[in-house]
Amino acid sequence: MAFTAKDVVTLRERTGCGMMDCKKALTEANGDIDKAIEILREKGLAAAAKKAGRIAAEGLVVTYTDDNNVSVILEVNSETDFVANNVDFQNFCNDLAKTIALTKPSSVEELLEKKYLDGDLTVADVLREKILVIGENIKIRRFEIFEGVVQTYIHGGGRIGVMVKFSTTDDIASNPLFKEFAKDIAMQVAAAMPLYNKKEDVPAEVLDKEREILKAQAINEGKPEAIAEKMVAGRIQKYYKENCLVEQLFIKNNDITVTQYTNDIAKQLGGSIDIVKFVRFEKGEGLQKREDDFAAEVARMTK
Numbered sequence: 354m355a356f357t358a359k360d361v362v363t364l365r366e367r368t369g370c371g372m373m374d375c376k377k378a379l380t381e382a383n384g385d386i387d388k389a390i391e392i393l394r395e396k397g398l399a400a401a402a403k404k405a406g407r408i409a410a411e412g413l414v415v416t417y418t419d420d421n422n423v424s425v426i427l428e429v430n431s432e433t434d435f436v437a438n439n440v441d442f443q444n445f446c447n448d449l450a451k452t453i454a455l456t457k458p459s460s461v462e463e464l465l466e467k468k469y470l471d472g473d474l475t476v477a478d479v480l481r482e483k484i485l486v487i488g489e490n491i492k493i494r495r496f497e498i499f500e501g502v503v504q505t506y507i508h509g510g511g512r513i514g515v516m517v518k519f520s521t522t523d524d525i526a527s528n529p530l531f532k533e534f535a536k537d538i539a540m541q542v543a544a545a546m547p548l549y550n551k552k553e554d555v556p557a558e559v560l561d562k563e564r565e566i567l568k569a570q571a572i573n574e575g576k577p578e579a580i581a582e583k584m585v586a587g588r589i590q591k592y593y594k595e596n597c598l599v600e601q602l603f604i605k606n607n608d609i610t611v612t613q614y615t616n617d618i619a620k621q622l623g624g625s626i627d628i629v630k631f632v633r634f635e636k637g638e639g640l641q642k643r644e645d646d647f648a649a650e651v652a653r654m655t656k
Contacts, residue, residue, distance in 0.1 A: 356384035364389055368399035391562075395569035410637030411437050412494070414514035416505035417450035423457075424503040425450045426516040427496040428634045432489040437511070442491070445483055452476060453496055461493050497632045502526045506539035515539045517631040522624035531626070534618045540604070541611060542631050547598040550630055555597065563592055599628060 356379045364375040364386055370393050382388035393399035412430035427450045431437050448470055455471060458464040465477040474482075476493075484491050499518045506515040517539050525531050541547075549555050567588045571581035593600045599612045606614070611628075619626040 356380075360384065360386060364393075368393050370398050374398055391566060394566050396573055397570050410640035412492075412636050413437050413443065413446050413511040414507065414634045414636050415443075415446045415450050415511060416507055416514050416516060417447065417454055418503065418505060419451070419454045422501055422503065423454045424499045424505055424516055425453045425496060426505065426514050426632055426634055427453060428494045428514070428636065430492045430494050430637065430640065431487075436487055436489050436491075439487065442483070442487060443511075445479070445491075449476065449493065450496075453498065457498060461495065464493065464496070495634065499630075499632075502535075504532075504535035504539045506536065506543060508540075508543045512636050513543050514634045515542045515631065517542060518629040520625075520627040520629050525619075525622050525624045525626065528622055530618065530622060534614075534626075537603075537605060537614070538598075538611065538628060539631075541601065542598060542633050544604055545598075545601050546633065547601060547631075548596045550598050550628060552593050552597055552600065555593070560589070564589065567592075598631060 360379060361372060361375050364370070364379060365372060367386070368375070368390060370378075374393065374396075375389070378389040378392040379386070381392055390399060410430050411432060411434045412428060414426065414428045416424065416426045418424040427446065429442075429446045429449065431442060436442050452467060452470055453464060456464070456467040458467055465475065465480070467476050468474070469476045469479045480491060480493065497516060499516055502519045502521055504517045504519070506517075507513070508515075517535065519526070519535060519538075521531070564585050567585045568581050570588075571584045572578065576584060594610075595601070599610070599615070601611050603609050603611050603614045609617075615626050615628060
């Protein structure tokens with residue numbers, strides 16, 4: 354498979370490697386960017402690429418929690434940040450999150466058929482109307498619903514959204530100390546970008562691929578295969594510490610892990626706390642941003 358100069362630039366942006374290294378890796382990978390990333394990592398030239406990839410599209414991430422402890426995180430994309438800053442667009446996103454909490458759809462396709470805010474129009478009807486009025490394509494990209502003890506957090510005016518679910522003993526959730534703790538954990542997810550909650554959540558195929566890459570790294574460093582195998586075990590522990598939330602160092606105090614912080618707060622409150630799961634949305638992650646031809650735009654304006 355052939356590759357273009359743009360592919361080289363994309364690989365460089367995702368790995369931070371030099372242009373020539375990226376070109377060689379793409380050649381070796383027959384133009385497959387994900388395979389090229391693996392090759393660069395095996396050579397020790399690139400760190401692990403996060404699943405998000407390149408952040409590109411515009412839009413907004415919003416969260417909402419109703420009186421029945423149903424919480425929603427939602428991403429809606431627009432073509433420009435101008436529209437994302439439009440009050441009408443923002444109100445649409447917030448009302449859409451309320452609709453999701455009310456109707457609990459299982460997919461975006463199902464959501465489009467639901468009644469918007471329990472009214473007469475469907476979400477699809479209102480979406481078409483917004484596209485006509487605002488004058489840009491608007492896409493409902495994704496959402497998640499959590500129920501129970503949940504903390505939500507929005508960073509950067511809707512650029513990043515986080516939702517974390519906890520399991521606690523009675524009455525802890527209403528304590529101000531727990532609320533402060535829950536917000537700290539949501540901020541941890543926003544800042545540290547964990548991929549998984551616990552070690553057990555890492556899929557076997559992901560670990561197998563990671564071991565394969567780490568072993569290739571060690572061998573490329575000149576280590577004998579037997580030594581390389583032992584090095585992989587230690588480096589897998591490092592992978593857990595970087596990518597699993599409860600294993601990460603706590604961002605507000607690097608002397609303790611998130612697990613240690615959680616246990617400390619639980620002890621202070623005289624109960625138990627477990628981080629059940631989380632979701633982190635970053636506006637436009639993995640989407641390609643629209644690239645307007647500036648010269649063509651000027652030409653259209655001057656006709």
